[in-house]
Every structure is written in structure tokens, then in C-alpha cells.
Amino acid sequence: MTDTTLLILGASGDLTRRLLLPGIGSLLEREPDRPVRIVGADRADLSAEDFGGRLTEALTEGGASSEVVDRLRDSATYYPIDVTEAADLGPVLEELGDTGRLVLYFALPPAVTERTCRAMVGMELAENVHLAMEKPFGHDQASARELNRLVARIVPDERVHRVDHFLGKSSVLDIMALRFANRMLQAVWSAEHIESIEIAYDESLALEGRAGYYDHAGALVDMIQSHLLQVMSVVTMEPPAEISDRELRDAKSAVLRATRLWDGDPATASRRGRYTAGTIGDRSVPDYLAEKGVDPARDTETMAQITVEVANQRWAGVPITLRSGKALGQTRKHVVVTFADVRHLPAGLTGPDPKDRLIIGLSPDVMELHLTTNGTSDPLALEQSVLRTDLRQAELEAYGEVLAAILDGEVILSVRGDAAEECWRIADQVLAAWRSGAVPMTDYQAGSPVPADWHPALG
Numbered sequence: 001m002t003d004t005t006l007l008i009l010g011a012s013g014d015l016t017r018r019l020l021l022p023g024i025g026s027l028l029e030r031e032p033d034r035p036v037r038i039v040g041a042d043r044a045d046l047s048a049e050d051f052g053g054r055l056t057e058a059l060t061e062g063g064a065s066s067e068v069v070d071r072l073r074d075s076a077t078y079y080p081i082d083v084t085e086a087a088d089l090g091p092v093l094e095e096l097g098d099t100g101r102l103v104l105y106f107a108l109p110p111a112v113t114e115r116t117c118r119a120m121v122g123m124e125l126a127e128n129v130h131l132a133m134e135k136p137f138g139h140d141q142a143s144a145r146e147l148n149r150l151v152a153r154i155v156p157d158e159r160v161h162r163v164d165h166f167l168g169k170s171s172v173l174d175i176m177a178l179r180f181a182n183r184m185l186q187a188v189w190s191a192e193h194i195e196s197i198e199i200a201y202d203e204s205l206a207l208e209g210r211a212g213y214y215d216h217a218g219a220l221v222d223m224i225q226s227h228l229l230q231v232m233s234v235v236t237m238e239p240p241a242e243i244s245d246r247e248l249r250d251a252k253s254a255v256l257r258a259t260r261l262w263d264g265d266p267a268t269a270s271r272r273g274r275y276t277a278g279t280i281g282d283r284s285v286p287d288y289l290a291e292k293g294v295d296p297a298r299d300t301e302t303m304a305q306i307t308v309e310v311a312n313q314r315w316a317g318v319p320i321t322l323r324s325g326k327a328l329g330q331t332r333k334h335v336v337v338t339f340a341d342v343r344h345l346p347a348g349l350t351g352p353d354p355k356d357r358l359i360i361g362l363s364p365d366v367m368e369l370h371l372t373t374n375g376t377s378d379p380l381a382l383e384q385s386v387l388r389t390d391l392r393q394a395e396l397e398a399y400g401e402v403l404a405a406i407l408d409g410e411v412i413l414s415v416r417g418d419a420a421e422e423c424w425r426i427a428d429q430v431l432a433a434w435r436s437g438a439v440p441m442t443d444y445q446a447g448s449p450v451p452a453d454w455h456p457a458l459g
Helices: 014-030 048-062 066-075 086-096 110-120 141-152 169-180 183-187 211-236 245-257 398-407 417-435
Strands: 004-009 036-042 077-080 101-106 129-133 160-162 194-202 259-261 270-276 278-280 283-285 303-310 320-325 332-339 357-361 366-374 382-390 441-445
Touching: 004 014, 004 086, 014 036, 014 048, 014 066, 014 398, 036 066, 036 086, 048 066, 048 077, 086 101, 086 110, 101 398, 110 141, 141 417, 160 417, 169 183, 169 211, 169 357, 194 211, 211 245, 211 303, 211 320, 211 332, 211 417, 245 259, 245 417, 259 417, 270 417, 303 417
Parallel strands: 004 036, 004 101, 036 077, 101 129, 129 160, 194 320, 270 441
Antiparallel strands: 194 332, 259 303, 270 303, 278 283, 303 320, 332 357, 357 366, 366 382
8 A cells, every 4th residue: 555644624623523533543443554644734723732632532433443543643743724825735735745645635615625726726736646525516516617627727637536425335336236247137227127216315313513514505415416416326327348437437427417307397306395393213303493503594405305317318217316304204225226017917916016126225235126926815916025135234434435545546436527517517406496486395393204205216
């Protein structure tokens, strides 16, 4: 492995403490000998001891051993600088530029990330410099396009890691193995045999103190625009010639370019909802609008759903529903592929013909195949049998897998610039319809299930 220096821009922030450093700790629990050095930079006036203490706490929380934590703390450095000022950031990058690989991790709000990138334009960076950026990439298609142009003036796209920690390497490989290595599924993976697809991330977690970010983003931007459209692109992409960065990202981008809102109408192809007070398990959840830090004037949704079509030869006519919701009574994180009915059902078989489905669990990674069979009590009555298996369990959480790829300079899990722009193209149409009032906000009680008419695949 190449020696890597991870320079965290925004090292004193919540993202670094809550996700990034524990994620590195989980990676180093599995790979304690990985050659990595952690350096922090931020406006907060932290001493080396202060930063070392934060490192120790977060890496230990992630699972790193005391020996590994001590090694990283002893080699760590912290720079109290304004990362948006070229005069501050330039000397740091020059000082660190002689390392084996230098990864700049932008643990910053989108607007600060943009200002930092502008400060870096014109700097002579070594070929070992990589940029890692958290979503959202911009706040709409125009800003994403401008950010991509800006980043392209700093380093080439093959050294840019736009982080999608939701879809880890194991999940990508699970889906591709099912699709491309099985003659049975490969033969029916098209509009001729598939009636609909649902990709859902329904969770019981509520706001959990994230109002500072979530109330500005909402469910559509937080999950569908940034993550679920990426899952959809893997589910629907054409078979790549090989499992490589370029092949996979080319195939995903082609699907996203062909994606359209169902019937071309964001008002009928989207829904939005917001949770009210309720109970989830043994905990009481307040009304979203009463949560600390929420501004009711933003009219933020906590559940969002869109239905799209991939307008190409393989998928035209198949509705693909993407949904994410918070504070729900039932957790569902899956891809549901519903197959079309048989063209002819022989006379004599009784009862309704159940829908055959393939369910790919995203967390945990499982697969269920629901097949129509004859009944146990009446051999001519139709019912469903379920074949279930666990898929390969990743040694690391998705965030740890993404971090490993970034530290190795691998972009297979990263979102390419054009793909990020296409995701915003789709989301922008929906957001415009919502702002115009064309799509009313639906209230749902915390702890309740997704309304039946929201999830056609399992309704």
C-alpha cells in the first residue's frame, strides 16, 4: 500500500467527529497496518494536544486498537488556518506535497467547499493529490456543473472522489453478481418481463439532532438525489465489459442520462410528506416542526418519493419508484423487482396469481425470491414460496469501504461529475414543482407505516 496523508479540511466539525474519524477507526480495526497519517486543518484554534485528544476518542469509538490510535496521534498535525484563503492553505499543501499520496477530504458545507476550491485554482499541485468531497455536490444542476468546472481546474476527474457512502463496494458487487452472473435473472432483466421496480430506504430514525443539515436538505436531496438514484443506476445499467472504474461509471452515467420523471410530470410523479408526533417502539417522537432547530418556513419534507422511467430499449415503460422516509414504523431498505404476470394461466388453477418478486436487501444484505407455487392444502390453489439467502457480508461498513477506496486512490465507488449533474437535473424538476405548490405536503404519524398507496411494490 502507498503511504497516504489524509488532510481533513474542516477537522473540528461535526462530520469529522461523528462519521469520518470513526469510519477511519473501523477501517484500521480491520487493517491496522495501513500506512496512513491524519492531518487536520480548520479555523478553530486547536492545539496539537486538543486535536490528538479528538483523534483518540473518535478512532477508538470506530474500533481501532490502542496501538494504532497511539501511532496516528503521534504522527498527526493540526493547522489552525482558514482553508478558504490561498495564503493559508497553499503553504500547507506545499509542505505535505512530498508524501506518497495526499488526500484532501472536504468535511465542509457545500458553500465552503466551493470557496476552498476557488482558493486552490492556480496552485501547482503534485500528481499525488486527490480530492474527496461529501454530498451534496452543489445545490442544483447549475451549481453542480459550475463546481465540476472549478474542480477540473485543480485536478483531473480520475483524482476526484465524490463520496457516496450509502452504496458500499459489497452492495455494488452483490447486485452485479445477481444480474450478470445468473442466466435465469439475466434473461428476464428488461421491460419484457419486469413490471416495476421499487428502491426504498424507509427508516425508523427521526431527526436525531441533525436539523442543522437536514432541515435545509430534506429527504429528496438527502437520500434520493444523492444515493438512491445511484442505486437505481446499478440496478438498471447495461452489462459492463469488465469491473473497472471507467466501465462502471460510464454505464451508470448512461442510465442517468436516460432517466425521466414518469410521464414527464413532476407534479404527478412525486410525493412528499412530513411526520407528526407519534411513538416508535418505546420512544416518543415530537412533531417534526417542533424539533429543535427546525424552521417551519422551509417546509421541509421527511419522506419523499419519485417515480421515474429509464427511457431506453431495455426499460421503457417500467415505473421505477424511489422513496426515502424518516420516523416510520417499519424499516425497509431494499430493491424490489416485481415481475410481470405470466401471459397465460391454465384453467383449473384457482385463486389470484401472486406477483413474483426479487427483493434485494440493502441493509442487511439479503436476497429473497418470492415465487408462485401450488398451495400446501390445495394443490391447485396458488400461493407464494419464499427462497431466502444471506448475501456476502462486508467486512467493513459502507463508509469504511468508501474510505478504503479513497485512501487507495480508487474511484470505483465515487460519483463522477456528469452523474452528479444528472441526479440534480431530475431533482431540480421535482423541487420546482414542490415550491410552486403543485404537490401538497402529506402528514404521517411518527411510527406509522408508509401509506399503502405510496409503495406500489408491497402495498
